Amino acid sequence: LAQALTDVATLTQGVLAGDVRAVARAITLVENDAPDAGTLLRALFPHPGHALVIGVTGPAGAGKSTLVDRLTAALRHQGRTVGVVAVDPSSPYSGGAILGDRVRMQAHALDPGVFIRSMATRGHLGGLAAATDDVLAVLAAAGRDVLLVETVGVGQDEVDVIATADVSVVVLVPGLGDEVQALKAGIMEIADVFVVNKADRDGAAQLVDEIQSLVALASQDARRPEIVQTVALRDEGTAVLLAAIETCRLDIETTGRLAEKRRTRIERQFERALHARLWRHAREHISEAERETILARLLRREQDPAGAADEVLKRMGL
Numbered sequence: 001l002a003q004a005l006t007d008v009a010t011l012t013q014g015v016l017a018g019d020v021r022a023v024a025r026a027i028t029l030v031e032n033d034a035p036d037a038g039t040l041l042r043a044l045f046p047h048p049g050h051a052l053v054i055g056v057t058g059p060a061g062a063g064k065s066t067l068v069d070r071l072t073a074a075l076r077h078q079g080r081t082v083g084v085v086a087v088d089p090s091s092p093y094s095g096g097a098i099l100g101d102r103v104r105m106q107a108h109a110l111d112p113g114v115f116i117r118s119m120a121t122r123g124h125l126g127g128l129a130a131a132t133d134d135v136l137a138v139l140a141a142a143g144r145d146v147l148l149v150e151t152v153g154v155g156q157d158e159v160d161v162i163a164t165a166d167v168s169v170v171v172l173v174p175g176l177g178d179e180v181q182a183l184k185a186g187i188m189e190i191a192d193v194f195v196v197n198k199a200d201r202d203g204a205a206q207l208v209d210e211i212q213s214l215v216a217l218a219s220q221d222a223r224r225p226e227i228v229q230t231v232a233l234r235d236e237g238t239a240v241l242l243a244a245i246e247t248c249r250l251d252i253e254t255t256g257r258l259a260e261k262r263r264t265r266i267e268r269q270f271e272r273a274l275h276a277r278l279w280r281h282a283r284e285h286i287s288e289a290e291r292e293t294i295l296a297r298l299l300r301r302e303q304d305p306a307g308a309a310d311e312v313l314k315r316m317g318l
């Protein structure tokens, strides 16, 4: 145990010093919910760093990874360090990529100022969102200036992750039709900045108009999200997008929205931790055999699921 604690202490120091290898090890620990992960996260918690967390979401194929790559290059050009976390399971960073994407990200592979990680949530107690938050916490503690989080934005977990990023960027493309309509309805209120990517295609101006009218309807008094057109493939609009993100950050800092988002983020983290621990506790209270008995009772309709859950809670003294 003493050896393990020393290891965690060394690892903590390494992360706080921004050591890339320590960061990589720490991330693997927290992703896997390894026994030392809790100790490590607790030691890092008083060191939130100063990172600006930018969430990038949108449908698969919208060009999010391409855009993240362009933003990374632009940020590095400004001398800022970057961490990239891809939650998209089909992401090029995961290695399952088409060749072009892999070659693209390799431009940053040798730059210690860029740390790229795609999420693998093997066995994390709190699921995807908790795992992502933990990875972001490590990168922030390591002193990264900007953290970019890419997700496809399906599922409540992913939406939560993006919604509580400091600045939420929603990427849309012309010509997706109904799919975009549905998506827009779901993520309208979380967008701080809209990107119309693939502006080299027909219908970009029309999509901008559409978003504009939706935004006008949605936000009577709230801040109106900026809409930026980009052609990520040709690195067009990257600087404008970065400027829009910066303006947004200053804005939401002033209005208190940033503080509100950070409060919500930490509130969710607490709730997820509590939920995960309650769940684990409950699982430990019922044996596999009991589980089968309960399921059989439910299948025979002799008891309803809520009633069975109440019974377990009662036995736990809750």
Ligand SMILES: Nc1nc2c(ncn2[C@@H]2O[C@H](COP(=O)(O)OP(=O)(O)O)[C@@H](O)[C@H]2O)c(=O)[nH]1
Residues within 6 Å of the ligand: 058, 059, 060, 061, 062, 063, 064, 065, 066, 067, 092, 101, 197, 198, 199, 200, 230, 231, 232, 233, 234
């Ligand atoms: N025509 C066009 N294609 C783009 C643009 N940006 C990205 N792409 C292409 O769209 C495809 C999907 O891009 P990717 O970044 O992987 O999308 P993601 O799934 O949202 O991460 C790739 O083949 C990109 O080369 C753009 O601005 N214009």
Ligand SMILES: [Mg+2]
Residues within 6 Å of the ligand: 064, 065, 066, 088, 090, 091, 092, 150
């Ligand atoms: Mg992607």
